[in-house]
Amino acid sequence: MIEVMRLGHRGERDKRISTHVALTSRALGASNIIFTSGDKHVHGSVDRITESWGGDFQFKVADSWKSYVKEFKKNNGVVAHLTMYGENINEIMPEIIGRVYPTEGTESNKCENQKEEPKNLLVIIGAEKVPREAYELADYNVSVGNQPHSEVAAIAIFLDRLTMGKNLYSEYEDATIRVIPCKNGKNVIMS
Template sequence: MKINVLRLDHRFVRDTRITTHVCLTARAFGASKVYLSGDKDNKLIENVQDTSNRWGGSFEIEYKKNPMNLIDQWKNEGGEVIHLTMYGSQVPKVIDEIKASNKDKLIVVGGSKVQIEVYKNATWNVSITSQPHSEVSSLGVFQHMLMDGSEFDLKFENPVLEVVPLAHGKTVNINNENKKN
């Protein structure tokens, strides 16, 4: 099962930090790609790709002008769309059903105002809580539940930088042979 994320309605400058965190969370929790809609932000795309290159793996980020076309294409190709919203079915009640399907998943996280078409075209509208919260937190919680915690065992191939887990202190290995020119 492939997991991708669609970040709706990115606003240049205003949302740069939160959208970057959506991308980093998606990658760290096992997504292979983030689609960015809203304002095209080439600097953000470059920064996320640079992070992926330094920390390893094959994560991608791509701009999509029309997110509804992506959602329609995803479903037409047999994938499922999970829209994370505080108005959806609570995640503990639907996560087993979502995990039971091996179809590719497109996880949609909102921006300033989500179009009603997203709600109507989602396979599942899923709430992490029924309270206002961050799309970053909802994405992290959902991906953790979807992965059953296996994100802790993910291996990112060819990293330049690699954290050595320690109870105290910070150690980062630098693999110069993996540097890209």
């Protein structure tokens, strides 16, 4: 299970960017997004999308982000913090994939019941300045390039590489609206 934590969301100022962070997380396979305080705008947008497009992506609020992260690690979860100051994603991603999906991509001759289960992953992505403790608590501080750009871009590239594009085929049984890919124009099914 992949969870995304949005640290330092600043209400009105960040509402659209944080909504894009949430919807990108959902589209690329995360199960939920965790804020450190409620936000009606973002919460409402997430719920509306999930209602029409399916799945059970959740908007959650953690009273203490630090406790949440510590608890997550205690339960054998892996924590990656996306920051332009961290290690380059090109170099560190294979190690993260190997840790989260231990049997993925290996020509394993293990018996089926010896296979290790994928680990849970928490991805932290900041809005305003991220507290020092986030860098320290994270197992990985990952930079999606060392140029300033966008939290939305960072989470998008990170999750795309993590799942190797698999989630770009996501479909949900309970969706009332679906898009059928096509060369030119729009092909939408409503049910």
